[in-house]
Amino acid sequence: MSKKLVVGLSGNPTRPSKTKAFVSHIAGEVASRAGAALSVFDIEDLGPSFPPARRFGDLDDAARAIVEQVLSADVLVVGSPTFKGSYTGLFKHFFDLLDPTSLRGKPIILAATGGGERHSLVVEHQLRPLFGFFEAQTLPTAIYASDKDFADGVLVSEAVQARARQAVGEACRAVGVPYSVVRAA
Numbered sequence: 001m002s003k004k005l006v007v008g009l010s011g012n013p014t015r016p017s018k019t020k021a022f023v024s025h026i027a028g029e030v031a032s033r034a035g036a037a038l039s040v041f042d043i044e045d046l047g048p049s050f051p052p053a054r055r056f057g058d059l060d061d062a063a064r065a066i067v068e069q070v071l072s073a074d075v076l077v078v079g080s081p082t083f084k085g086s087y088t089g090l091f092k093h094f095f096d097l098l099d100p101t102s103l104r105g106k107p108i109i110l111a112a113t114g115g116g117e118r119h120s121l122v123v124e125h126q127l128r129p130l131f132g133f134f135e136a137q138t139l140p141t142a143i144y145a146s147d148k149d150f151a152d153g154v155l156v157s158e159a160v161q162a163r164a165r166q167a168v169g170e171a172c173r174a175v176g177v178p179y180s181v182v183r184a185a
Contacts, residue, residue: 003035003036003037004034004035004036004037004074004075004175005036005037005038005039005069005072005073005074005075006027006030006031006034006036006037006038006039006073006074006075006076006077006171007027007038007039007040007041007069007070007073007075007076007077008020008023008024008026008027008028008038008039008040008041008076008077008078008079009023009040009041009042009070009076009077009078009079009094010022010023010024010040010041010042010043010078010079010080011042011043011078011079011080011081011087011088011090011091011092011094012042012043012079012080012081012088012113013042013043013044013088013090014044015042015044016153017042017081018081018113018145018147018150018153019042019079019080019081019111019112019113020040020042020079021150021153021154021155022079022111022113022143022145022155023040023077023078023079023111024040025155025164026077026079026109026111026143026164026167026168027040027075027077027109028040029164029165029168030075030077030109030168030171030172033168033172033177034074034075034171034172034175034177035177036074036075039069039073041066041069041070043088043090043091043094045066046059046062046063046066046094047060047062047063048060049063050063050090050093050094051090051093053093053097055097056097056098056099059097067094067097067098071098071102071103073106074107074175075106075107075108075109075171075174075175076103076106076107076108076109076136077108077109077111077171078091078108078109078110078111078127078131079110079111079112079113080112080113080122080127081112081113081114082112082113082114082115082119082122085119085122085126086122086126087112087122087126087127087130092130095130095134098134100133100134100135101134101135102134103131103134103135103136104134104135104136105135105136105137106134106136106137107136107137107139107170107171107174107175108131108136108137108138108139109139109141109142109143109167109168109170109171110123110127110128110131110138110139110142110143111123111142111143111144111145112127112142112143112144112145113144113145113146113147114144114145114146114147115146115147116146116147116148117146119144119146120144120146122144123142123143123144124142127142128142137174139167139170139171139174140170141163141166141167141170142167143160143163143164143167144160145157145160
């Protein structure tokens with residue numbers, strides 16, 4: 001049996017990115033617990049052929065290779081910064097290039113970042129319906145982190161870390177890896 005693959009994709013078009021750090025943290029935990037290979041990308045990694053692409057075939061080889069990794073992932077961790085109440089346009093553009101059946105049944109952890117708590121429902125009202133269209137297996141626990149949950153770009157909130165551990169457990173169980181979440185007393 002080949003090694004499992006966990007892929008993280010951040011929809012933040014700028015660097016450095018709290019969103020990419022957040023996605024990397026979550027995807028890294030899944031990969032570690034599942035004994036899986038890990039790849040994490042952000043929209044910038046797709047390069048110059050990505051923004052004008054109207055279909056998958058318009059992408060250059062490097063961008064197509066990233067899309068292929070996303071499609072072949074055993075677990076996908078996606079995250080976007082919140083921009084005017086939703087995910088970024090380039091994040092949506094990435095998924096517009098995919099065949100509607102390409103993510104069917106794929107376990108996906110939903111994550112988002114934003115400036116404050118008023119954006120926290122982006123994971124339920126924007127991300128979950130997007131991946132519902134693809135018939136993906138969005139895991140029950142979605143994770144949102146605001147600016148106050150980070151210090152110097154590193155996730156420091158214990159409450160958000162606990163939600164991440166819960167989502168990691170769900171992802172591990174989805175791919176047949178035993179995992180129990182240890183709850184703090």
